[in-house]
Amino acid sequence: MAEREHVIDSKIIYKGPIFSIETQSVNLYNGHQAKRDIVRHVPAIAILAFIDADHMILEKQYRASIGDFILEIPAGKLDERDFDQPEHAVERELNEELRMTAGVIKRVVGFFETVGFSDAYMHVYTAQDLQLVSEKEQLPRDLGESLDLVTVSFNDMQVLFETGKLTDQKTILAFLYWSYLRG
Structure with a gap:
């Protein structure tokens, strides 16, 4: 036992x-x-930002921890304003990183990222009915944050998964959940 x-x-x-x-x-x-x-x-959120049922937005950004670029779904840490309502962080990250808002935000799952040595916890959400925010409504990006937005189809994501080019755990989870949604 x-x-x-x-x-x-x-x-x-x-x-x-x-x-x-x-x-x-x-x-x-x-x-x-x-x-x-x-x-x-600090707890975090991650977002499956759906343009439509067949397209999602990923980010390509440099990560110092691996010394390389990586494709990943949008994500960010919670701050004291968000601990009781992680959806606030979802809204903020959509604005800061994608320059968008979502008509529908839905919680999918939460998980501990690396329980062998950390209590890091991530809340995962879907965001649909995306709309661009006006330039005056855009929130500043985090200091030094530099990213490219990449729209991928489900088929593109499947190829990335099958060829081992998806190496970020939250993004792998996003693909698997997307596959589940598609039946």
Whole structure:
């Protein structure tokens, strides 16, 4: 039977704007002690931005963590305004990144991204009935945010998936959910 660990000591060893790192000492079920390093991450949202039933918007952007460009669905972190209503972050990210609003926003699923070392949690939404926002209504993008918007058809996405060119987990989930929707 799976047993719970018991934290006997905990200390934040790094605190940044998006995540912190906590080190813990824990008692194991068998009486031994172990160390745990945990990344405490701000919750996030991701969006399947549908132009229509057969087209979705992806972003191509450089990610320093992998030292390369990646195709991914729009996403962003929650801030203190959003914790009770992640839909606010969806609306903000649609504006900041796509320069659009959505007539329909629907929650699909939520998941822990990397439970082996982090509590990072992502809420996934669909956005439909997209409309461009006027230039005066556009929110500023995050500092240094540079991206290209790419419209892909379902068939394009399927080819990207089958050839291993979708390597971002939330975007793989988006494709699988899109496949599910198409029956």
